[in-house]
Every structure is written in structure tokens, then in C-alpha cells.
Amino acid sequence: MSVLLNKPIEYLKGVGPIKGELLNKELQIFTVRDLIYSFPFRYIDKTKFTSISEVSQSGEQVLLRAFLVSLKEVKGQKQRRLVGKLKDASGFLEVVWFKGASWVLKNLEEGKEYVVYGRVNVYKGKKSIPHPEMELVSQSKGVKSSLDPVYSSTEKLNNRGLDSAARKRLIKAVFDELDLDEIPESLPEYLAKKLDLVSKKQAIKYIHLPSSLHEVSKATKRLKFEELFYLQLSILYSKRRRQARIKGAMFEKIGDHFNNYYKNHIPFELTGAQKRVVKEIRKDVQTGYQMNRLLQGDVGSGKTMVALLSMLIALDNGFQACMMAPTEILAQQHHQSLSESLKETEIKVAFLSGSIKGKARKVILENLANGELDIIVGTHALIQDPVIFHNLGLAVIDEQHRFGVEQRSKLWKKNEVVAPHILVMTATPIPRTLAMTAYGDLDVSIIDELPPGRKPVKTIHMKESQRYRVIEFMRTELKKGRQVYVVFPLIEESETLDLENLQEGYERLQDIFRQPDFQISVVHGRMKSADKDLEMQRFVEKKTQIMVATTVIEVGVNVPNASIMVIENTERFGLSQLHQLRGRVGRGAEQSYCILMSGLKLSNEGKERIHTMTSTNDGFKIAEADLRLRGPGQIMGKQQSGVMKFQLANLVEDQTLIKSARSIAMRILDHDPTLENEHNEILKKQLKHYFSEHQDWGRIS
Ligand code: ADP
Ligand code: MG
Secondary structure, X not given: OOHHHHOEHHHOOOOHHHHHHHHHHHHOOOEHHHHHOOOOOEEEEOOOOOOHHHOOOOOOEEEEEXXXXXXXXXXXXXXXXXXXXXXXXXXXXXXXXXXXXXXXXXXOOOOOEEEEEEEOEEEOOEEEEEOOEEEEHHHHHHOOOOEXXXXXXXXXXXXXXXXXXXXXXXXXXXXXHOOHHHOOOOOOHHHHXXXXXXXXXXXXXXXXXXXXXXXXXXXXXXXXXXXXXXXXXXXXXXHHHHHHHOEXXXXXXXXXXXXXXXXXXXXXXXXHHHHHHHHHHHHHHOOOEOOEEEEEEOOOOOHHHHHHHHHHHHHHOOOEEEEEOOOHHHHHHHHHHHHHHOOOOOOOEEEEOOOOXXXXXXXXXXXXXXXXXXXXXXXXXXXXXXXXXXXXXEEEEEOHHHOOHHHHHHHHOOOOOOEOEEEEEEOOOOOHHHHHHHOOOOEEEEEOOOOOOOOOOEEEEEEHHHHHHHHHHHHHHXXXXXXXXXXOXXXXXXXXXXXXXXXXXXXXXXXXXXXXXXXXXXXXXXXXXXXXXXXXXXXXXXXXXXXXXXXXXXXXXXXXXXEEEEEOOHHHOOHHHHHHHHOOOXXXXXXXXXXXXXXXXXXXXXXXXXXXXHHOOOXXXXXXXXXXXXXXXXXXXXXXXXXXXXXXOOXXXXXXXXXXXXXXXXXXXXXXXXOOOHHHHHHHHHHHHHHHHOHHHHHHX
């Protein structure tokens, strides 16, 4: 036990109780150990100074070495500000503070030479740097390195003089006193050796006090690997433990149900990808372990057929199967298409949702419990308490986004003897590395091939000024008998405004298409679900030709005759949402179109999203772009983001490292499932520690 590392941060020289409490609160730094385990987020290369005359562009980040020739408070029209004048051999430049003046005045001194870092602002030809980081040249020389670490800070910390430079000095002082051997090693030697990783103590030292970029990269590689590796090890370890604990339904054979359907009733030849996935599932369900599989496949890739075949295997082995969808209308569609597919067989299929009541409900529940029913399709009514299965062997969940872990586990309990296998299907591809982390405990199957003969949807970007052309195009297609979706964005915080938009759009369309043959449906989130379903149904039955909607139609509805998707205010939609919406068309034989409407002015990100949409139909490419643009936290939502918080690693940039961390963790567990081997002692210890710190995982698995 290191005395220094365990020391509460307030006892460190130069900290004290007030700053100590701030560090606790703002950065969760409680001990000296926490301080040195909080890494810099970038470095300034101090060998590369810019001279003032070279500074030219707004937004440019520069490092200067200059004298502070004056420092004065200036009264502007609105507010006071503090203005400093910098001078180097090439010229002058201003630095400006709009707040925190007293601290600056106390800490900076006219006439001294500073290392200045900041973002340049050029206004009417005049260059300045607002709120620069400044440090005396003499002081920064004290840190023996040309690379200057920059630590994250907060306004409160800055105001108390605990900015990045002060952090750096604290850390420097700690390293002066610290015996490096007090930093315990956290990876087994054989791993470090094999992967050519520096030791933990070296890494920690290099990351704070590097003398070259080479050292920074050695340190980050080691520390990133460690972060990713322990995450993977913990995921895979829990998964194995779960498998060992939970017995799964055993599907030993392929029997009459499957064979009869496959030989006599299947309406098309499976794509190669569908065949492969059916094999993967088949392999899973005959191990005696519970399957937890995520099936990813773009909209229209034919996931339902894979689900159906899997359910038939369950029936062949004397089990029941169920299929759950997030909305009533989707569940109904699944029920209809399954019943249609199975109408020439003996298999009994039923539907259950909250809207099935009274006698009908009672009969279904009875038949489910006594084993009369083979397959039940429904909403999450299926996982509620009164629903008892005779012998549930497989549960298929369509569109996983709406089903959390909790609901998944409710399903497991629907069979008290053996756990039913779980197949989660999603049409929103998740980038591989994200799937490995956020859904690391699921096995993943991918359908990466569309059935033959599909005409890819043509996607076009149109500006407001071209609306007339869009309307004419809609009219032409409507006259050919096609149907059209027009989708408006819905953002929670301005729901009223959005509804007005939608209402306006609806009235405008009514004015334009005021002909008896073109009827318009409206569906939005504020409507009662029975009303929504009714409107949807009218559109499905071609009683209406235009569907004006918010994103409620995003999920799964199938209207093959709809061939045009017009998206209004495209810039306000996320990429995966756009991709989902586009998936509503292109389901029939006709050429389909997706028209992305936008205003004239677009942010860079908005442009990139639109560009991505017009240049590819590949859901995985879109998911990757989405991950790049929005980051993992936004994509997965709060629930999963806990497991994706890394200090150094990055799900976008470190894909190779993630894959290697996962495969190494897998190999280690293959050879030593309980980590009993002596050379894995460190792993076991670290893992225990990891589990105690990351309760999210305990919960998820
Ligand atoms: P999704 O993966 O979006 O759920 P579906 O399962 O609804 O896709 O399939 C979309 C359409 O493609 C359906 O009409 C289905 O019958 C058809 N389909 C599925 N697989 C094939 C195939 N191998 N060959 C031809 N059509 C197929
Ligand atoms: Mg589907």
C-alpha cells in the first residue's frame, strides 16, 4: 500500500481543504492516486511556437512565446474586459478576458515573458486571443519536456487557480516524491510482452511527463489497451458465467415443421446471408446453453424469414415460440404475415396485445398455457404477468431499441425449467465495435445481403426553393397510383412548434392536392394509439394516398405501394432515423424515391448527414458515419453509455484495438475460464476490482 498514493488530495502541498473539496466535486479526484490516474487530454508541442505575424485565421489554435507588455481593464459599451498586449519579435497581439479579471490581474505580470496558448479571433482585421492559457516561460521550463500536457478543467477550478498549468505543477511535485514502484502493475507480464506494451508505471509517468511524442504514444497504447481489455474481459467473463448457470432449451433436431415448410411452402430461395444466419442460430440452440443473439440486417433484408425458420425449429423440438414487436400495428403485421405463411400447415398462431380483451383474451391465455398454441405474436403484453406459456423455447424480439435489458430478462422467466432462447432483431445496424461493447454479451449475426431484384431507393436532396418541382413529381407518381409519405421532425422540447409545422404542411398539401382522388392521412405522437392505428390502416388499405406524419412511422410499417418518402427539415433528423425512414419505401416492385428537403443554410454536420444519405444505401456505412458524427453516447442512449465511458480509448478511433482486446480476452478465457492459472492472478484481481467499480455490468448481465 502506497502511503503517498492513498493520501487524500487536500493534504498535498499547494491544495488544502478548499481546493481539495473542489477537486472532489468537480473531477472526482479524492486521493493522490486519483490525481495521477486522471490523464491529460492533449499536449502542446512547445517546440513549435508560432510568431505573431504568422497568426492569420479565426479559429486557429496557436502557441506563442511573447512578452506581456501591458495589462489593463477597459470599459466597453456593455461590459468591462481585461485586455493584455503581447509582443514578440514579429509584432503585437491582444489577449482578452471577459471574466475572471481579478484572478488574472493577480497572477499575470506586465513585462514578463509567457508561453501563450489559445484560439485566435480575427475581427475587422484585428487579431486577439480570448481567454488564453498563459504560463511564465521560466515556470514552464521547470517541467523538463517539450510536450506540455493539458488537463481538463472547469470554470470553478479555473477561478480557484486550479487550471491545467496548476494541475501540471501538482503532478510534477507528486512524481518528484513518488517511488515509481509504488504504482502496481495491472496486466500479466506475458501479455505486456506479447503486445509490446510498456509497464503500468512507465505508462503513467510517460502520459504526464513525456519527453517525446513517442513516449506519449507508448503510454496511450498501453493505457487504452488496458481500458478496453478489462471491459471485454468483464463482459465475456459474465457471459460465460451466465451460460454456465442458465440452462437453455435444447433444440436437438430439425423436424417435420421445418422440413415441410422449407420444402413445400417457402416462397423464395433464401439469400446466402439468410442461410448463414439460420445455421448460426441452429448451432447455438443445440448446445444446451441459452442463446442470446442479436440479428442485424438492414430494412428489407429478410429478417422475418429467419425468425420464422428459427421458430419452426423450436416447434420441431416440442417448444412454443413467441414474437414480440414494439407497436400494435407492427405486431399485427407480423401476425398477418406469419399466419399467411403458415396457413397450409397445422401450426397454430395467435395474436395478443392490450387491445385483446375479455373472452378472446381468456381463450388465448388458456391455449398458451395448455400448449394448444404453437406461436404467439404480440406487443409487450406478452411479457406481462398473467401470460403463462406451456413450454416457451424461443422468443424473437423485433426492433430491439424499445426493449431494454429488463424486458429481456422478464422473457427468460417465462419458462421455469429451461431459459428460452432470445433472438433480438434490429434494422438499425450498430457499428461492430459499438456492438462489441454496448451489446458485448450478445452474439451477433449479420444479414449483409438484400434479396435479389431490389431496386435501390434513389435519394435526392432538394432545397426549399425547389419545392415546386417536388410537388409536381409527387403529383406524377400519385397519378400512377403510388402512395407518398411526408414526414416532419419532432423534437421534444418544441413539440408545439412541430405540431404547427405538421399542421401547416398538412393544410398546404390539402390545398395542392385538393382532388377527390388524393386523400391525406395524418399521424403524430400526440394522437391516441387507437386513432393512429386507424389512420395507418387507412393508408395501408389505400384509402388515403398521402401520409403526413411525424417519426412515429419510423418503425417497421410495411406498405409496398408507397414509393415516395419526402422528409421535411431533413437537417433536424439524425442519420439512423433518416435511414429508417427511407426504409419505409423501396418495398415493392416500383422504383422508389427518398426526397430530403432542407432550408438553404445548413450546418456542416447537416450537410454531411445529407451527403451520407445521398451517397449510400448501406446501413452499416450509415451507422459508422453516425457514430463518427454523434459519438457512441448519443447513439446508444443513457442506458448503455455507462459501459462506454473511457478515459482514453475512443470507440471510433480505436477499432483495431477494441477487436484485438476482445479476441485476446476471449482466448484467455478459452484456456482459463475461471482465471485460476497462476499467471492470470493479476487478471483475476483486477477483474474483481473492475466489477466492484462498474456496477452497470453486474446489472446488464
Ligand atoms: P426486414 O429485415 O426489414 O424485417 P422482411 O423480413 O420484412 O425484412 O422482408 C422484406 C421483404 O423481403 C418481405 O416481403 C419478404 O417476403 C421478402 N424476402 C425476404 N427474404 C427474401 C428472399 N430471400 N428472396 C426474396 N424475397 C425475400
Ligand atoms: Mg422487419
